[in-house]
Amino acid sequence: MSYNWNWGIFFQLSPDGTYTYWQLLLFGTGWTLATALSAWTIALIMGSFIGVLRTTPSPWLVRLGNAYVELFRNIPLLVQMFLWYFVLPEVVPAAIGDWLKQLSNASFYNAVICLGLYTSARVAEQVKAGILSLRSGQRMAGLAVGLTLPQTYRFVLLPMAFRIILPPLSSEFLNIIKNSSVALTIGLIELTAAARSMQEFSFQVFEAFTGATIIYIVINVVVVSGMQLLERRVAVPGFIGRSPPAAGH
Amino acid sequence: MFSNIDWDVIVRSLPYLFFDGMRFTVILTLLATAGGIVIGTLLALMRLSGIPALALLAGAYVNLIRSMPLVLVIFWFYFLVPYIGQWATGAERPIQVGAFWSVLVTFTLFEAAYFCEIMRAGIQSISHGQAQAAQALGMTYPTAMGYIILPQAFRNMVPVLLTQTIILFQDTSLVYVISVTDFLGAASKIAQRDGRLVEMYLFAAIVYFAISLAASHFVRRLQHRIAIIR
Amino acid sequence: MITMNKVSKWYGKAQVLKNCSAEIAKGEVVVVCGPSGSGKSTLIKCVNGLEPFNEGTIIVDGISIGDPKTSLPKLRARIGMVFQHFELFPHLSVIRNLSLAQIKVLGRDEKAAIENGMRLLDRVGLHEHAEKFPGQLSGGQQQRVAIARALAMDPIAMLFDEPTSALDPEMIQEVLDVMVALAKDGMTMIVVTHEMGFARKVANRVIFMDKGEIVEDAPTADFFGKPRSERAQLFLSKILQH
Numbered sequence A: 001m002s003y004n005w006n007w008g009i010f011f012q013l014s015p016d017g018t019y020t021y022w023q024l025l026l027f028g029t030g031w032t033l034a035t036a037l038s039a040w041t042i043a044l045i046m047g048s049f050i051g052v053l054r055t056t057p058s059p060w061l062v063r064l065g066n067a068y069v070e071l072f073r074n075i076p077l078l079v080q081m082f083l084w085y086f087v088l089p090e091v092v093p094a095a096i097g098d099w100l101k102q103l104s105n106a107s108f109y110n111a112v113i114c115l116g117l118y119t120s121a122r123v124a125e126q127v128k129a130g131i132l133s134l135r136s137g138q139r140m141a142g143l144a145v146g147l148t149l150p151q152t153y154r155f156v157l158l159p160m161a162f163r164i165i166l167p168p169l170s171s172e173f174l175n176i177i178k179n180s181s182v183a184l185t186i187g188l189i190e191l192t193a194a195a196r197s198m199q200e201f202s203f204q205v206f207e208a209f210t211g212a213t214i215i216y217i218v219i220n221v222v223v224v225s226g227m228q229l230l231e232r233r234v235a236v237p238g239f240i241g242r243s244p245p246a247a248g249h
Numbered sequence B: 001m002f003s004n005i006d007w008d009v010i011v012r013s014l015p016y017l018f019f020d021g022m023r024f025t026v027i028l029t030l031l032a033t034a035g036g037i038v039i040g041t042l043l044a045l046m047r048l049s050g051i052p053a054l055a056l057l058a059g060a061y062v063n064l065i066r067s068m069p070l071v072l073v074i075f076w077f078y079f080l081v082p083y084i085g086q087w088a089t090g091a092e093r094p095i096q097v098g099a100f101w102s103v104l105v106t107f108t109l110f111e112a113a114y115f116c117e118i119m120r121a122g123i124q125s126i127s128h129g130q131a132q133a134a135q136a137l138g139m140t141y142p143t144a145m146g147y148i149i150l151p152q153a154f155r156n157m158v159p160v161l162l163t164q165t166i167i168l169f170q171d172t173s174l175v176y177v178i179s180v181t182d183f184l185g186a187a188s189k190i191a192q193r194d195g196r197l198v199e200m201y202l203f204a205a206i207v208y209f210a211i212s213l214a215a216s217h218f219v220r221r222l223q224h225r226i227a228i229i230r
Numbered sequence C: 001m002i003t004m005n006k007v008s009k010w011y012g013k014a015q016v017l018k019n020c021s022a023e024i025a026k027g028e029v030v031v032v033c034g035p036s037g038s039g040k041s042t043l044i045k046c047v048n049g050l051e052p053f054n055e056g057t058i059i060v061d062g063i064s065i066g067d068p069k070t071s072l073p074k075l076r077a078r079i080g081m082v083f084q085h086f087e088l089f090p091h092l093s094v095i096r097n098l099s100l101a102q103i104k105v106l107g108r109d110e111k112a113a114i115e116n117g118m119r120l121l122d123r124v125g126l127h128e129h130a131e132k133f134p135g136q137l138s139g140g141q142q143q144r145v146a147i148a149r150a151l152a153m154d155p156i157a158m159l160f161d162e163p164t165s166a167l168d169p170e171m172i173q174e175v176l177d178v179m180v181a182l183a184k185d186g187m188t189m190i191v192v193t194h195e196m197g198f199a200r201k202v203a204n205r206v207i208f209m210d211k212g213e214i215v216e217d218a219p220t221a222d223f224f225g226k227p228r229s230e231r232a233q234l235f236l237s238k239i240l241q242h
Helices: A007-011 A021-053 A059-073 A077-091 A094-101 A106-132 A136-144 A149-164 A166-186 A191-202 A205-234 B008-048 B052-066 B070-089 B099-125 B128-136 B141-178 B183-194 B197-229 C040-047 C072-078 C094-104 C110-123 C139-151 C169-184 C196-202 C220-225 C230-239
Strands: C002-011 C014-024 C029-033 C055-060 C079-082 C157-161 C188-192 C205-210 C213-219
Touching: A007 A021, A007 A205, A021 A059, A021 A106, A021 A149, A021 A166, A021 A191, A021 A205, A059 A106, A059 B197, A077 A094, A077 A106, A077 A166, A077 B141, A077 B183, A077 B197, A106 A149, A106 A166, A136 A149, A136 C072, A136 C079, A149 A166, A149 C094, A166 A191, A166 A205, A166 B070, A166 B141, A191 A205, A191 B070, A205 B070, B008 B052, B008 B099, B008 B141, B008 B183, B008 B197, B052 B099, B070 B099, B070 B141, B099 B141, B128 B141, B141 B183, B141 B197, B183 B197, C002 C040, C014 C040, C014 C055, C014 C213, C029 C040, C029 C196, C040 C055, C040 C157, C040 C188, C072 C079, C079 C139, C094 C110, C094 C139, C110 C139, C139 C157, C139 C169, C169 C188, C169 C196, C196 C220, C205 C220, C205 C230, C213 C220, C213 C230
Parallel strands: C029 C188, C029 C205, C079 C157, C157 C188
Antiparallel strands: C002 C014, C002 C055, C205 C213
């Protein structure tokens, strides 16, 4: 192989002279996590709201929720990012557009909102599925004891629905971390972008990308372990492993 | 707000957008799906085989790929494939592989990891009794797999496989990061050449939306029909 | 106390309740029986507004169920319901199952709600299971907790929708015992059930439904002695065999 391996490259200074390459990767990781966590907050809040809408008795609310989900699910994430970053400033009134264009860290804010809304549609799917997997009797029992519909959602349906969807929800969280890499196209220097720029300056292609790969793997392991811990902590005694008595209708 | 819009740019560039861009996207999607399902099924069989070495290898591969962003995988293969070509053909220096082949290898091997998990779920959902019945008739493992288990697993998973294909169709837009011209790349080129970002990106969004929506409705109707038959 | 007048309900084109009328006085125990699909579960769910109905009126303690101005949550707080599949809230402990609605709907403070809950658990014989979760209890125990949960709201009437149908045979008696005690204490009860032994013991009246209509509505002794309709006779002969 005509490739020159140099694992020491991580400790060399990058061309701008202030940081070593592994520090650049670290900053990239920081941006990745910041973007992912901020976007996840938006995704959880909006996604839960839309997911609940799609299970209410009102056909109009259900249709609204469905339209929301279809919109964000059928356009590629990259295209959505371009729409937020390039198209939005042009179609809003000139004053707002100019302000948007000169915003520092614009790529971060755009990435967070875009990623947050994109993922919220997938979270909405999970939340809807979780609520609908509960026996219809649970909703009736909540109402029968005098709780209003919002109270029934809050105290009876959602606590169980969220426990049920913890596994797919943690998959979505991992997805959001991975999808943050798409923001490199609008200038966010997250982990993959940092690795790419390390590769461009140092020509040590495989070291750079191996570094990034290892960091992603570590993040994965930490998140998966964290989720398993969370699942154990919120598990309902006697429920997991033992299905509730008799199939419902 | 919309005073400066030039819709004509879209009309003028339709041939380029679709015959160059969309054609690339569709061919990549179809080939990567086909290859991905084949390799994915193989990986699934390896994971379920009961031979520790195979299961570990396949499992490690799938878990590795699934923990990496697609963008990173695209970069990996973009640089790796020429070296693999050099190693495979014994040449002196890395082989110059065209953008298409590099990207095809990337997406096939990436999606294989996801198709593997789908097929694994599908195979495991076939009741154990089926395998036992096949064994009782004297079938060997390959025969039982090929004629009894896999056909049923495949049929059960068709909706999920199709949904994954729609996801793949959307994911192909990421070839943008290595400047490959797919549908989005074509739209982007026109946008930058003519300074018409708004029109071109909106148009691209609408086209992706229309195709994905139509495809997922088709899959949902297919799901209903399969459910009724069973 | 509960008056149903010509209640009818359609699911699309199918009519599931046809002109049902009945009157239940305070302290009465009424058993509703009939073959599957006769509409008995649907009828009982109309009484506390869990199922809407298309025609007729239902008046509970002077309040009309079908009236859009009626606050259903407030009304439901005064009527207790026990479900076939118990429907305890699995993520809450037994005592919390009992206290939740008392706190959120009746506005009681937590201490009072828990005291009340413990008293009721005692009454149904499950005092020591207060901190357990529903998944850790047997079916019979869960149903008794469900009865306690409904009683915690101090209801004026109790509705039972096939309370023992989902139970293993050896657990049916413990639940029926609780219901018999409740009846003897003077609770107004409407019970949809196949347990004719229970009916004979404590029911004042038996209502027989078939295909959405009330076919017979007679005092217990008359119903079991000489049912007037052929359909009721046929039904009785089938279920009294075992």
